[in-house]
Amino acid sequence: MKSIFVRSGLVAFGAVAGSLLLVITIVPALGGVVDGNAWLMCIICPLATAWPASAFTFWQSDRLKQAHRDLARVHAQLAAAHRRLAEKAQRDDMTGMLNREAFFAALDGSRRKADRGALLIIDADHFKRINDNFGHLTGDDALQKIAAAISRGVRSSDILGRIGGEEFGAILVGASDEEAASVAERIRSEVEQIHFAPVDDAVVRLTVSIGGTHCPPDGTVPELMRAADARLYEAKRRGRNLVIIGEVMVRAA
CATH class of the missing domain: 1.10.287 (Helix Hairpins)
Incomplete structure (x- = not known):
């Protein structure tokens, strides 16, 4: 005034x-x-x-x-x-990772921008048993621990998503096959080291199976998913807690 x-x-x-x-x-x-x-x-x-x-x-x-x-x-x-x-x-409420739609959009974008990279599909082994034996709240706790272990195993430039109930995806931007195998094994090891004791100090072993594929720039999202899924199912068939990237198989020690 x-x-x-x-x-x-x-x-x-x-x-x-x-x-x-x-x-x-x-x-x-x-x-x-x-x-x-x-x-x-x-x-x-x-x-x-x-x-x-x-x-x-x-x-x-x-x-x-x-x-x-x-x-x-x-x-x-x-x-x-x-x-x-x-x-x-775009985020999954439980894990904070990209949800399914956002992850697939990121996968489509990444394979257009780089001529190298890999896709991993990570699936929790025998996860239904945890829900059946301990309830879904305990199952949610286990999923959060697995998601945290996956986050520790990837590189800072990698993109993570939850693409199913107990299934996760990782886009390893610019990674060679050897780098992808190294990251996948690091994820598998991080999950295996989780100490999960939901009831009366009874330890429940958590493991994941991982299938992966190289991401050529001309590959479509459905093609990449089918290729990674095929490796994942092969890892499951061969005993779980296993990494298969292309023709490379890494078995737990």
Whole structure:
């Protein structure tokens, strides 16, 4: 308010100065005489009109600027909320990994951008037994521990997703077959080392089977999934707790 008063005062005094300048310039040129009443009117009229008018204008201008700032702030908040919601919509609530749809979209994008890479499908072994014997809440706890172990096993650039109930996917961007086998074995080992004792200190062994395939740039998502699935089923068939990447098999020690 003080700022408005000062600014409008400056405008009013400027109006007074302009009025006086016009009077002392034009009236004598027209043969008139500037007397005391003329001086008084030249001062009072601009002050009475310019000061309140400019004050109101400045007040409205400040309100408009504040409204614009508030609108910009709300817009930024809405944009941030939209980004958070969009991110949340792509995430699995339990593990924080990408959900199935987002993972497949990421897989499609990654194989278009790089001529190297690998896809892993990671499946928890005998997981139904945990749900049947201990209940689904205990099963959820086991899944979260497995998901954390998978996260520890991958590289920082890799992309993880939960693509089924107890099935996970990993996109190893730019990885060679040897790097993919190393990451997959690290995941398998991390899961195997989990100490999971849900009831009365009875330890339940957690393991995963992993199937993987190289990701050529011309390979489609269904083709890559079928190839990795075939390796996963082969790992299951050969006894589980096993990694098969292409033609490479890594068995637990």
